[in-house]
Amino acid sequence: MPDQDRTRPTDLPDAPVIVWFRADLRLRDNGALSAAAASGRPVIALFVLDETGASGRPPGGAQRWWLHHSLTALGSALGGIGLTLILRRGDPRAVLDDIINRTGAQSVVWNRRYGPEAIALDSEIKASLADRGLTVKSFAGALMHEPTKLKTGSGGYYKVYSPFWRAFIGEGEPRRPDPAPGTATAYDGTIESDDLADWDLLPTGPDWSGGIAATWTPGEKGAHERLKAFCADALADYGRKRDLPGVDGTSRLSPHLAFGEITPSDIWYAAAAAEGVAKKQLEKFHKELAWREFSYHLLVNFPDLRTANFNDTFDAFPWEGSEDALEAWHKGRTGYPIVDAGMRQLWQTGWMHNRVRMITASFLIKHLMIDWRRGEDWFWDTLVDGDPASNAASWQWVAGSGADAAPYFRIFNPILQGEKFDPDGAYVRRFVPELSDLPDKYIHKPWEAPRKVLEKAKVSLGSTYPEPMVEHKRARERALDAYNEMRGQAA
Numbered sequence: 001m002p003d004q005d006r007t008r009p010t011d012l013p014d015a016p017v018i019v020w021f022r023a024d025l026r027l028r029d030n031g032a033l034s035a036a037a038a039s040g041r042p043v044i045a046l047f048v049l050d051e052t053g054a055s056g057r058p059p060g061g062a063q064r065w066w067l068h069h070s071l072t073a074l075g076s077a078l079g080g081i082g083l084t085l086i087l088r089r090g091d092p093r094a095v096l097d098d099i100i101n102r103t104g105a106q107s108v109v110w111n112r113r114y115g116p117e118a119i120a121l122d123s124e125i126k127a128s129l130a131d132r133g134l135t136v137k138s139f140a141g142a143l144m145h146e147p148t149k150l151k152t153g154s155g156g157y158y159k160v161y162s163p164f165w166r167a168f169i170g171e172g173e174p175r176r177p178d179p180a181p182g183t184a185t186a187y188d189g190t191i192e193s194d195d196l197a198d199w200d201l202l203p204t205g206p207d208w209s210g211g212i213a214a215t216w217t218p219g220e221k222g223a224h225e226r227l228k229a230f231c232a233d234a235l236a237d238y239g240r241k242r243d244l245p246g247v248d249g250t251s252r253l254s255p256h257l258a259f260g261e262i263t264p265s266d267i268w269y270a271a272a273a274a275e276g277v278a279k280k281q282l283e284k285f286h287k288e289l290a291w292r293e294f295s296y297h298l299l300v301n302f303p304d305l306r307t308a309n310f311n312d313t314f315d316a317f318p319w320e321g322s323e324d325a326l327e328a329w330h331k332g333r334t335g336y337p338i339v340d341a342g343m344r345q346l347w348q349t350g351w352m353h354n355r356v357r358m359i360t361a362s363f364l365i366k367h368l369m370i371d372w373r374r375g376e377d378w379f380w381d382t383l384v385d386g387d388p389a390s391n392a393a394s395w396q397w398v399a400g401s402g403a404d405a406a407p408y409f410r411i412f413n414p415i416l417q418g419e420k421f422d423p424d425g426a427y428v429r430r431f432v433p434e435l436s437d438l439p440d441k442y443i444h445k446p447w448e449a450p451r452k453v454l455e456k457a458k459v460s461l462g463s464t465y466p467e468p469m470v471e472h473k474r475a476r477e478r479a480l481d482a483y484n485e486m487r488g489q490a491a
């Protein structure tokens with residue numbers, strides 16, 4: 001009997017269960033998949049590419065590249081336990097209806113996601129399927145503690161990280177990760193699936209993904225290999241090296257987390273079990289993982305985090321940057337080496353070191369006076385780890401408009417930041433190779449180098465490398481004037 005002719009049986013023990021994969025492209029510690037496998041029912045593994053916006057902001061260019069490879073990896077891992085990954089494009093409501101009608105599925109399971117649009121859509125789908133007699137179950141996994149669970153003494157939510165961290169720790173140990181199911185019963189009917197290649201997730205004309213492909217191994221296996229290497233090689237010195245962009249001192253697990261190829265619980269416990277790691281280093285790392293949780297805590301309680309100033313005093317901020325200035329920032333041609341190195345690292349590899357994210361974001365907002373939302377957009381399009389909570393929360397943090405934010409008037413000096421965190425210029429030399437022959441003394445301020453030094457290093461300012469597009473001291477004064485003007489309006 002062809003699939004489409006099947007009428008939906010009610011409550012048959014062999015009615016299939018749909019595992020709807022979203023931002024959880026893994027087998028291990030996957031509550032939804034484990035429950036489906038354990039049910040003994042035939043399992044339909046489904047991923048829906050939703051470009052309608054119903055599930056939230058569609059992935060940016062760099063994440064489309066990642067998604068292609070992550071789905072390939074997931075498909076083959078599912079094959080290992082006897083399942084086939086069904087790929088569909090469209091509105092998830094219509095796709096689920098279609099598959100339910102064709103297969104007689106009686107239940108749908110998924111792992112929860114926390115973007116505001118996704119929460120609304122999932123609630124709607126859950127209610128509508130339940131009304132029709134289907135069983136819907138959702139599972140935790142993307143976070144260590146549910147973001148709405150932590151409450152202040154007065155029942156509100158945390159706006160400052162330190163008390164959040166205390167509450168987080170007070171909640172007890174995070175959930176222990178589950179192993180991957182060893183096997184599952186596959187649904188034996190035919191279900192139409194798209195061809196991944198037809199989704200055009202990979203860039204063509206031009207293909208800009210070479211540097212990204214050389215840097216990353218998307219997929220669950222790549223995530224666990226990275227975690228293992230980090231725990232063995234870098235965790236013990238994390239507190240000291242995590243701020244040095246020229247050194248491989250952080251985990252680089254962020255894109256794997258963004259796609260749910262690994263869970264924070266898994267990372268938490270693997271780090272805790274690593275040998276030779278002092279308590280202080282471990283706590284520093286655990287605290288960073290908790291910043292991600294704090295960002296979600298903020299997003300869930302303030303759903304407009306990406307679009308609206310958390311502190312609405314900033315609604316009156318007199319942004320004034322130009323499109324040309326934005327373009328120079330995008331391209332890493334601001335004339336400030338540490339800023340340019342960061343923006344080029346982002347473009348070439350789809351990732352930027354955290355310290356440099358702060359420097360480049362501050363430069364856009366305060367030196368160029370461009371609205372933080374323009375920067376957040378660019379990061380979303382170019383980061384492989386673009387995250388609805390961490391990106392918005394971090395941009396607002398730098399802008400000074402966010403919860404527990406850096407005060408606006410603390411303006412990063414890109415020269416001093418470079419000298420402090422990239423003292424030998426290793427990072428700048430790697431991503432701004434036209435400056436690589438400059439001595440350390442001038443690597444973060446080539447305009448101060450004597451003519452002879454520039455000539456010897458084959459640097460011609462304004463030609464091989466730009467002059468600084470704004471002068472730091474003047475830019476700082478202009479930013480502070482704007483801040484005072486905003487405060488004057490708010491008073």
Ligand SMILES: Cc1cc2nc3c(=O)[nH]c(=O)nc-3n(C[C@H](O)[C@H](O)[C@H](O)COP(=O)(O)OP(=O)(O)OC[C@H]3O[C@@H](n4cnc5c(N)ncnc54)[C@H](O)[C@@H]3O)c2cc1C
Nearest residue numbers: 250251252253254288289291292354357386387390391394
């Ligand atoms: C302007 C700006 C934009 C950012 N946008 C994103 C984003 O879109 N996606 C994203 O995952 N992170 C974002 N971050 C946070 C941080 O830069 C990255 O999480 C971190 O650089 C990822 O590298 P890692 O995995 O090596 O981090 P590690 O130092 O190894 O930390 C481990 C994990 O902890 C979490 N974490 C660490 N620092 C932070 C932080 N400050 N805020 C929230 N979580 C953190 C991440 O999940 C990270 O993978 C942004 C920061 C800034 C300043």
